[in-house]
Amino acid sequence: MKMQKRLLLFDIDGTLIHSGGAGVYALKSVLKERFGIADDLRDIEIAGMTDSGIVVSILKKHNIPATNENVSAFLDSYVHFLSLELPRRKGKVLPGVLKLLERLKSRPHLVLALLTGNVSRGAQLKLEHYGVWHFFEFGAFADDHRDRNRLGPFARARAEEKHGRAFSASEIDVIGDTPRDIACGKSFGARTIAVATGTWSRDDLAKYQPDFLIEDLSDVESIINTLGW
DSSP states (O other): OOOOOEEEEEOOBTTTEEOTTHHHHHHHHHHHHHHOOOOOOTTSOOTTOOHHHHHHHHHHHTTOOOOHHHHHHHHHHHHHHHHHHGGGSOOEEOTTHHHHHHHHHTOTTEEEEEEOSSOHHHHHHHHHHTTOGGGOSOEEOTTTOSSGGGSHHHHHHHHHHHHSSOOOGGGEEEEESSHHHHHHHHHTTOEEEEETTSSSOHHHHHTTOOSEEESOSOOHHHHHHHHTO
């Protein structure tokens, strides 16, 4: 029996990996280096946001014009500092991720891709550092749009381009660890799978009514069976 194709769209931070704070340290370094401002960024919402959205918030907080030029220059510096910070931080691949990706990658009916608030260069740096970049065919990133809820159509268009068929919303899963991942999936009718491995607890995620709520990705067999992957 030929299995129906499914498109699985994974978030990165808090879902696949923890970078040990490399991203936040890189943002702080840019602010210090480019603008001479020391800020711990505690009051800036980061989890589930796009990199470009985070940069806009930081610039506005410090009354720096959030022009396209300033945002682009900030992100260029951010990627540079991120490459320096990743090896310095004690990050990790989250429980079960490697085994799950290996299992999913071996199933020809499944298309593995990314849907993330990271800019594409940042996503690649993080996932290459932790040895999981090669599992994903393509992605939708902060480079595509500042609003995370607008990223779904980019992922669908790339999937269609690569696989020569359209993926209906019922054939797509969005897997993430924040309410913003759930909202993003719901925004284009995808099935939403929330994983409580980020900063949001299981109880807090439940309030946003994902289709499935999982403690972590360590019980690979059970997850594959439950989700019909």
